Amino acid sequence: MSELIRFEVAGRDPESAIRDLTAADVGRGWTSRRTGEAYSYRYTAVGDDEVTIRRCRVTGFLRGSVSPGDHYVVQWITSGTAVVDVAGERHDMWHDAPLLSPTEQEFVFSGTDHDQRLVHIARSLVRDVAAERYDLGDGPLRFDRTRADDDAGLGPWHDALGALSRALRDGVDSTAWADAKRGVAAAFLGMFPPKVDALPAELSAPRNARLRTMVEYVHAHARETVTVADLAAVGGLSVRSVQESFARVLGVSPLTYLRGVRLDHVRQDLLELDPQSVTVGDVARRWGFAHLGRFSAVYLERFGEYPKQTLRR
Structure with a gap:
């Protein structure tokens, strides 16, 4: 049975942001500073161990290193500016354009006055759904595309996220939530088809x-x-x-x-x-x-x- 994951950290000074984000295990080596008189941050997450919906809003500058884990992470921003840097290779984030976080390498995220959305999807769940759609064999699952630049995949992705949010009302141990998670994994694969x-x-x-x-x-x-x-x-x-x-x-x-x-x-x-x-x-x-x-x-x-x-x- 799935257990609900829900947490929130928030505050109004850079030092607290660094402390809270490090404690929440969402990255390391965080630095943050003011970009104006008012500074604030808020990081929220809700879901279970397979899928979580997250949001990070910072009025200020934030930078830190993030390592790949047991989840694939799709992220995008709705305001401000943000950059993902992988070994010197820069990926500017575009508003409302989902970006697949590097799946095998540590990367550096930096954002300024940004509102960031993230969806964490367990690699095991993606693998299970992918096995139903692709001839994977036992080979490694690999994604070469980092940006969902195919508009055809964005509609199903947004629909899947809407279904996921609605399913949360029934609880993470419900059939609706289980189905919605698989729907998100399928939409993820639609945006970022695996290359085997x-x-x-x-x-x-x-x-x-x-x-x-x-x-x-x-x-x-x-x-x-x-x-x-x-x-x-x-x-x-x-x-x-x-x-x-x-x-x-x-x-x-x-x-x-x-x-x-x-x-x-x-x-x-x-x-x-x-x-x-x-x-x-x-x-x-x-x-x-x-x-x-x-x-x-x-x-x-x-x-x-x-x-x-x-x-x-």
């Missing part, structure tokens, strides 16, 4: 179950530092056995496979992003390529063209 990495067919064999687990880990953590020791821990094998498994089934070393996954992501980003707002270096560094000269060489070898050519298409 295709795994090598050889991994479907039962004898390769441990290798599949390690490969799924590579795909899920491709932006992060991944070592052979990490894969050994995930697969329950020795480092040598990990090397042998990749070589025997996939014909490459674990780190070569990781590099290929990262290159594929880079190419996908270069094809989708605006060349006026991003550089090859930005995308390459996002996927773990620090040396741009070597990166260009391996990219050319894999795709038969330089990354700049891909970006300019």
Whole structure:
């Protein structure tokens, strides 16, 4: 049975805002200051452990770091200005335009005199609903789009939020609330369709179950530092056995496979992003390529063209 989650923190000075937001576990390293004579803040949340509706209003400046957790977070602002920064990549928030918070990386949020709305949706709930709509297999669920710029998805999203708010009147242990939560998850997937990495067919064999687990880990953590020791821990094998498994089934070393996954992501980003707002270096560094000269060489070898050519298409 679901239990109601409801809390509110509010006040009229920056020091209290920093203390309360930190205690509410909605981020860390908060800083805040006045932007005029009057300063105020109010943060509210209501829902259960799978879905909460939240609102943060600040008359002043607020900045802090937020780490991904067990929930996907959709956020938007209705007034003021706000920016989400991921490793130097800036996403300006637009009024009434839902933005998917980074799902795998810590990010920095900063807002000025803003009214922010947020919906937290459990990853497990999204996965369950996605499994009914997409051919997911056991592969990692990944979202490349950060902004819901498709108007077709906004109507169902707003309808789903309305149904969720109405269902709260029946309580979080009601059938109406359970149905409304799934409706919100479905609307979320309508705005941010998942992209599932295709795994090598050889991994479907039962004898390769441990290798599949390690490969799924590579795909899920491709932006992060991944070592052979990490894969050994995930697969329950020795480092040598990990090397042998990749070589025997996939014909490459674990780190070569990781590099290929990262290159594929880079190419996908270069094809989708605006060349006026991003550089090859930005995308390459996002996927773990620090040396741009070597990166260009391996990219050319894999795709038969330089990354700049891909970006300019």
